[in-house]
Amino acid sequence: MSRSAEFLEPRAARVARLREREFDVLVVGGGITGAGVALDLSLRGLSVALVERGDWGGATSSASSRLIHGGLRYLETGELALVRESCLERALLLRNAAGLVWPERFLFPVHQGARVGRLKLSAGLWLYTGLSIPRALGRPGWLSVPQALAAVPALRAQGLRGAGTYLDGATHDARLVLAVMASAARAGATCVSRCELANLASGTSGVEAGLLDLIDGSSSSLRARACVLAGGPFTTELRARAGLSGEWMASTRGTHITVSRRRLPTDGAVIFTSGIDGRVMFLIPWPRHTVIGTTDVDADPSAPVAPSEAEIGYLLASANELAPAANLRRADVVSAWAGLRPLLRPQQAQAPSARSREERVEREGRLYTLAGGKLTGYRAMAERLGARIARDLARGDASARSPTRAHRLVGALQNPVSRPAWSRLGPDGTPAPVDIDAALSSRYGSRAAAVRAHCRGLERGEELLAPDVLRGEHQWARDHEDACTPEDFLRRRTSLAFTDPSVGPDAL
Ligand SMILES: Cc1cc2nc3c(=O)[nH]c(=O)nc-3n(C[C@H](O)[C@H](O)[C@H](O)COP(=O)(O)OP(=O)(O)OC[C@H]3O[C@@H](n4cnc5c(N)ncnc54)[C@H](O)[C@@H]3O)c2cc1C
The missing domain is CATH 3.50.50.60 (FAD/NAD(P)-binding domain)
Known part of the structure; x- marks a missing residue:
């Protein structure tokens, strides 16, 4: 070509x-x-x-939760058309952006007395699956208490009834x-x-x-x-x-934080309601980190978009309430970032999440x-x-x-991929080790081999900037992906700014 x-x-x-x-x-x-x-x-x-x-x-x-999802939580507000359309789009992206978008398993733990109990959750998951037909990703399932604890070892065991499971999609936004x-x-x-x-x-x-x-x-x-x-x-x-x-x-700010995956290992993503205010939240697996998000607070688009300490505290407290054995502290936070949701101004005053x-x-x-x-x-x-x-x-x-229904994006693989290894836990409950080829594949899809060859041709190009990033990727980003500044590479071509903040512009 x-x-x-x-x-x-x-x-x-x-x-x-x-x-x-x-x-x-x-x-x-x-x-x-x-x-x-x-x-x-x-x-x-x-x-x-x-x-x-x-x-x-x-x-x-570049500040989203990186989920390609139908939006399970919109079932509660009755936005069925939105959920149905999003499920179809998820299916199209899993095919047309295969490798750049991948399936992810979600767990929804249920504790005694929870706002969303087993019955309501199961009904919701079946409705969610039904709305995805004929392109559903699979059937929802149910994990027993020991299975749920194996999937999220730090999960609060007291009052645990089990966990619902289903599949959705994820990407690098x-x-x-x-x-x-x-x-x-x-x-x-x-x-x-x-x-x-x-x-x-x-x-x-x-x-x-x-x-x-x-x-x-x-x-x-x-x-x-x-x-x-x-x-x-x-x-x-x-x-x-x-x-x-x-x-x-009427934009709202949403903040995420990352912690090491060893501090909060999860087999797949976790969706849960915050014990603080009942909002729906996520734990999302990245190759070496678990992302916790998000908040939803009114924001001024003309002001700098930065997470507040109160939001970071809220995310930690919500995660600790769900998974107390992790005992996350402020020092465990590797990075925090925020983005503005482009929400339309409502006709009447409404809570941000609504x-x-x-x-x-x-x-x-x-x-x-x-x-x-x-x-x-x-x-x-x-x-x-x-x-x-x-x-x-x-x-x-x-x-x-539109022709986009069948149009494969640049970098898409020929066939849909399965859930990535990094999202899984080994038999001993620890996260899978990082595989550089899998990391390259999730960033570049069908171009991963070309990127690898490009790095090989550069002096120190195959040196690791981090366990899942090669030094030569920086030049690839500059030459082929319009990266103009170190920040473009650190925040958006890779996620180094969020996973390894010590790798700064000097390293490049
Ligand atoms: C915390 C958070 C979590 C989210 N999680 C998810 C999720 O998991 N899944 C999901 O599906 N959605 C999610 N979303 C929503 C999703 O991220 C947004 O709906 C989407 O990214 C909005 O894209 P956009 O192009 O409309 O806006 P933007 O990405 O903000 O793009 C607008 C662009 O316009 C440019 N621009 C503005 N003025 C000018 C100008 N004068 N000249 C040239 N350029 C200009 C800006 O620089 C900007 O890049 C999330 C959002 C947030 C904030």
């Missing part, structure tokens, strides 16, 4: 194209939503430019954005990061956008027949740059604003908007079913 088809062109060539061409659609925002729209429209045959002011997935789309963006580029889109929309004027025949290149400080203008604003939690601010008013968002994860799309002349939704449902959101834009512009394939 030629370089232009399978790899991103050099940035300079892409920037030149932005300046020279007129496009059908300009998409602003390179999180999962914008990348998804760019891919959908490109596959429908429209010419697309995608600009992102930071790194690909640099805002919310920022890398999924990268794969969607690279797939859009392969389909013909011109994708440029570190390029900010400064202002936008729109008329009846199209839009003219003022762009600021944040690498060299230059300004340019771009003409397109239509524009999609996909600013996630920054939608209100982004719309203001286009002269549009209205408070769209706010809908639904999407909102609005057309004002040639401008479309798309916000809300979840990582899992990005393709379906893009499909609806893509069909509408193709129809409005009378251009390309406007059918309701």
